[in-house]
Amino acid sequence: MALILECVIVMLLVISLFAVLGLVLVLMERKVAARMQIRLGPNRVGPKGMFQTAADTLKLMMKEGLTPDGADKFLFNLAPFVVMIAAMLIMAPIAFAKGFQIWDINIGVLYVSAVSSVSVIGILMAGWASNNKYSLLGAMRSGAQIVSYELSAGLSIISIVVLSGSLQVSDIIASQQTGWWLFRGHIPAIIAFVIFIIAVTAETNRAPFDLAEAESELTAGFHTEYSGMKFALFFLAEYINIFIVCAIGATLFLGGWMPLHMGHWEGFNHLMDYIPSSLWFLGKTFFLIFLIMWFRWTFPRLRVDQLLSLEWKYLLPISMFNLLLITLIAIMGWHF
Amino acid sequence: MNASQIIFYLISAFVLGTALLAVTTRKIFRSAIWLLFSLVGVAGLYFWMQVEFVAAVQIIVYVGGVVVLIIFSIFLTHHSGSELPKPPLKRTIFSILAVLLGFAFSYNLIAGYGFPTTTSEKPFVVPVSAIGEQMLDTKKYGFVLPFEVVSMLLLAAMIGCIVIAMRSIPKGKSIQKPATPISANGGTFKQVVESTKTMEEKTT
């Protein structure tokens, strides 16, 4: 009985987190975009446009969910849920604060990279079932992109696993008690971090890697035919995925909820411990989200051939070589 | 029957049902999707058995790799949206016979094993590091030989792929060099020039 109650509480928490994240991240994206383009952004609904996304959500809920003629109706309706469920599943091993984790599975980061590859199935499904050439092209691009960028994302995750010696999320965080891996692992850790950020930007189909939805060429790519709440699910899943990959990045490279500790500065370390661990986690995650948004509003979109040559000619060889370096550092104990 | 058993039967029913749908549906894309669900169900079974590592590898390899490639090849074929013709009766009968034979064979094996009830008190927990050490173990029950053989096989497959994908240049023919790269998208252009250059060196 207690187990069922626990399940219900966790479900409610995850769903409400999804709703809040969707509202906050979309507003943040629009505000950041506006500031970077010397604009004001949403400023009409509520104070400083705070309720803009709530109004948008209401609009999307009122809209008709259209299913196009000639579509594979079952798969068309299933696809947004597949994407959403995959996003929900990845949430499980993320540590939000000290001792606040849904499932501390012993293969944490492997589980994350496994489940994150499921969401591409939803995209492929949506693209095929829409019976639309734009959707099909978008889905194919997305498939090629995610399959290839998973490699370098995985390699940069492995380099941190090599340093910390565990796949479990709580162990990885505990290994950063004396300092974050980004600083302790010298330059190879920084290279791994940069490659990780590039690869996850591509995996979440964000600009400059948004070829799957490329507004100017494919109208909206794989979700061209979606409207109303089904579109909203895709839209929400995109932002949830950004949050998740940034949370993973913060956990691996920036120490999760671990406060910033500096060598032997006792006073400084004690001061940092006063800040709650959840704030540390959210602060790091939102910093990485801001970084990814910064990319989106600065860089132009890549072509397909440029996208693939970036991965196979640059990121993959560099991250393989980098992994060797990190292994050397870990074996010789050269990290701090 | 306790909750654990109920979950086991539910997952098994899901795996079998989706597997059956995968072979009986007449749309090839749906068939791939049912296969996907079946494989996810198998991964769920592994999670139920608490062998998380195998479950995660099952998802990475089969769902993230194999099914995505199957779907990709379906996308690239013509008429992937139209329904397949009904299979002839002879084929149906023979496939049912093959299935029955396979079922009887594996049932015979499983029934022969007998499954003695083990009463091991300690929980079945395999750390990932133990799996890794077993993989590279050279002593008894070590898997270093199969591991290395498989890696050689994969290396051979990779080299084969590269050889197939590489543009072969007929001998004795001079390669037409592309015009001087334009600065606007010179990045990729230059590489093309370079690769032809290296190939030229190889052939001569």
Added chain:
Amino acid sequence: MAFLKEYISEVYHAVSSLLKGMRTTGSYFVRPKEIITQQYPDNRADMKIPERFRGEVVMTHDENNEHACTGCTACELACPNATIKIVTKFDTTPEGKKKKALDTFVYHLELCTMCNLCVEACPTSAIKMAQTFEHSVYDRNQLLKKLNNPGSKLRAGVE
């Protein structure tokens, strides 16, 4: 070895150029004072319109109700879509000679594309572009304008 050197320099140049782009957008992000958006109906009183904004064609009159238009129709000829129509009359000079002068400067605002060609064509700088832009009216006839004030005449000395 040369290949490796080129490879590394390529990566270096790519990263440095991307960082340059990020510095530009990042500097805009931290300086909200540079935001150029104007919240139009709210800031109607203290709106800043750039000097080169083209709202409509007007004719400048000085305090003696005199303009500089000689009625040469250069603007009418320059106009690409017949927005301007100039009606001329003949004045008699004190010497008793007849002289062409402007009677009515007809301006169809509804046809104007604000291309500025008439202003450039005018030899005496009689017309210019104004910054007004709230032109919406309920009747199309109100957009037909006479640019010279009633009773105005040519400024002395302008040929």
